[in-house]
Amino acid sequence: MSDRRKFIKTAAFGTMGLATVYACQQKKEEKKDVVKKELNKPLIISTWKHGLPAAEKAWETLNNGGGGIDAVEAGVMISEADPNERSVGYGGLPDREGKVTLDACIMNSNSDCGSVSFLQGIKHPISVARKVMEETPHVMLSGKGALNFALSKGFKEENLLTEKSKKDWEKWLEKSKYKPVINIENHDTIGMLLLDENGDLFGACTTSGAAWKLHGRVGDSPIIGAGLFLDNEVGAAAATGLGEAVIRTAGSAMVVEQMRLGKSPAEACKEIVERIYKKHRNHKDMEYLQVGFIAVNKNGEYGGYSLRSGFDFAVHDNKGSRMENAGFKMEWN
Known part of the structure; x- marks a missing residue:
């Protein structure tokens, strides 16, 4: 050779x-x-400081043998029942007629989902939303129909307007000026996302909506694809802030789609917040516009991002529970 x-x-x-x-x-x-x-499974994230005890309850539910859907339901029920949380459930600030109206939705890893909107007199709308998902052929029930359905399933009707919220409403009536107050002092909505030990995703979202709204107004929280969305092959996202802006952009669904394209949860949240900003920078809502998203992907990576500063979210995983600050585009004026 x-x-x-x-x-x-x-x-x-x-x-x-x-x-x-x-x-x-x-x-x-x-x-x-x-x-x-x-190693980052199971994982639970939820919006705002009142999301911390909610996430802890969800974690406890998992540890006691509950499934993912049981956990997110039990978790957000903590906020719904707390009269000190003025934008979720019992004790929530009313609409301009003095009525507390509630919106909620829930979704499982099979993309089954249930929702209620403009529901009055039921302390736990998330549980009614679950009943809609599991016991009807529908996704959403609203108003009187949602109430009748809840009563038929054994839910108790009760007055949700606390004395504190009633006094605030009476004070508001003196000027009767509607201007959404959504900022670092008003932590509206609780959205919760859960990735279980098997890598399956679950989510829940519940709110009493914007204070002093027109009677009948519905925000993004009960709308699958706006306030909450998940795709078990990709990830999950939930929104907080001015619901009208989130609805206009199908916010949570778009965050999930950004993750499908390869972005991290934090990058995906930022991308859609930037999109909302561009669409609203000359809009009449811009002076008080705040929106934020949380997201988690199938690998247990998570993140959040908001238009303005002040948005934080709760995290509970094998390292314990904690609060984390989301990135943001701008400070409040």
Whole structure:
């Protein structure tokens, strides 16, 4: 064999060897990354500080053998029942007629979902939404129909207007000026996202909506694709803030689609907040516009982002529970 042939043969084997080593090393790194990501399950994230006890309740439910849908329902019920949370459930600030009207939705890993809007007199709309999902052929029930359905399922009708909220409403009546107050002092809505040990996603969202709204107004929170959305192959997202802006952009569904395109949860949230800003920067709502999103993907990565500062969210995983601040585009004026 000539020297030239020997050189070509040796070089070829050398290249093959290097390629094999590189491939093995790459597989090891990929495997290491997968293991690292899988360690972040189960994972629960929820909006605002009142999302912390809610996430803790959801975690407790999982540890006691409950499923993901049981956990998100039990979690957000904590906020719904707390009269000190003025924008969720019992004790929520009323509409301009003094009526507390509630919106909620819930969604499981199979994309089954249930929703109620403009519901009055029922403390836990999230539980009614679950009944809609599991016991009807529909996704959403509204108003009197939602109330009648709830009563038929054994829910108790009760007055949700606390004395504190009633006094605030009476004070508002003195000027009767409607201007949404959605900022760092008014933590509206609770959205909760859960990734369980099997890698399945679940979500819930519930609110009493904007204070002093027109009677009959419905925000984004009960709308699948706006206030909440998940795709069990990709990830999940939930919204908070001015519902009209979220509805106009199908906010949560768009966050999930950004994750489908390869963005991280935080990057996906930021992308849609930027989109909302561009569409609203010359809009009449811009002076008080605040929107924020939380998101989680199938690998247990999570994140959040808001238009203005002040948005934080609760995280509960194997490291424990904590609050984290979301990134934001601008400060409040």
